[in-house]
Amino acid sequence: MDSEELEQIILKIIQDSRYHESLHSGLDYEKIRTRLTPFTLDEPGGIDAIIRAIEGYLETSVQTGHPGFLRAFWGASEPASIVASLLTDIRNTTMHSFAVAPSATIIETEMIKAISDLAGFPGHGIFTTGGSNSNELGFLCAREDVLPGSSKTGLNGQNLRAFASSEAHYSVDAAANMMGIGTDALIRIPCIDGKIDVRALDQAIIEEKENGNLPFIVLSTAGTTVRGVFDNLDAVSEIAQKHGIWHHVDAAWGGAALFSDKHISLLKGIEKADSFAFDAHKMIGSSMVCSAFLVQDESILPRTMSHTNQGDYLFDDPNKELSLGRISPQCGRRADALKLWLSWLELGKKGLGEKVDSCIEASKHLADLVEKHPELSLVSYSFSNVCIRFTPLPNETIEQGDLRVRMARNYLEDQGKCMVLDSVLDGQLVIRFTASHPNVDKAATETFLSNLIDTKKNLSL
């Protein structure tokens, strides 16, 4: 492909990718597979094969920028982050060495400082493969902190124990699994109104110590996945400090509030934590993925990633101290920080904060409407998460109510009208709505609501 053809294709993608009436053209595996066939060719297919393939892809993929896409914490990509992604591909590089990515290294370092600055952190950290990976790094740093040298020696027979609320994201289980302590070593603490019960946390840490185990991390959540609730970060820090254990905040979802003057108080106390995870690919709108792990102690990442000493063939250049590969678990790594960089330059903190405010406002509008609606019950509302159930029918069991929720959700998704999640909250299935991209405005929430009520009628629920 020559550069003229490349330009032609990029233009085509941009023009064709504007969203259409329906959210998707069907979710049938075989039909999509048939539409996309062939996947490989023996003879060169040239640009025509590429164009056919792109048309098939655009036709069969979900339009996540559609106002009815309410199922995830991400949606339409910020245009500036699409440009950054392209820029990353055009100067194709990897982030392991300053020598091969000098400008990208500086941009990543500056983005780490800028996010840190918003949170009252000193400016150390690394971009990762996502919030899950950022939480995992929190676990690894905490292990190195409690057992110095364990990146080399392993756990030396210690029974490490981690703590997170019952509503924390499942990536904490992944972290416990992948660092080798196993998910049984993760103690899930009950919540009060979606927030970690700090007394129960304190008690659980005491009990684990008494049993001869070694508590090493408490993970609090700023914006839980289902409810959107923020743990009391000050109180968790106090307990972590009292017991001398690491406090990591999973702010993958709620960290977007750092940009909003109106809502930053949700993150009160984050500056006292040891580390936090932040996903710019959620409400901030960077395209997938753009996530950072931020940490107070400058020395912890180099110690935790001490295995990189073995990579002398990569890190032998004169500027090896500047090479971010020394503090990352990855070798090859995309220059994801460029996505946040260009969006921040285009919109400013003000514009990014307004995106956050607008999502929260849209959700509040929906929560108000649901609260007043006789056929719906507002189970929970916080940040940008609205959890809804149909008002119970006389003598209806929880299971029957769950079935109505499941059927409505599936129908909405099948029809391509809107996509939401359903999830168990306090023992019952709820529809979880979130506004996470600017195309979800107040009008979009009203359309969602009328679709939900129509579905109830159409299915006689």
Ligand SMILES: Cc1ncc(COP(=O)(O)O)c(C=O)c1O
């Ligand atoms: C609270 C929370 N933490 C972490 C994650 C994982 O983030 P990622 O998908 O970037 O790995 C999510 C995902 O939605 C989340 O809701």
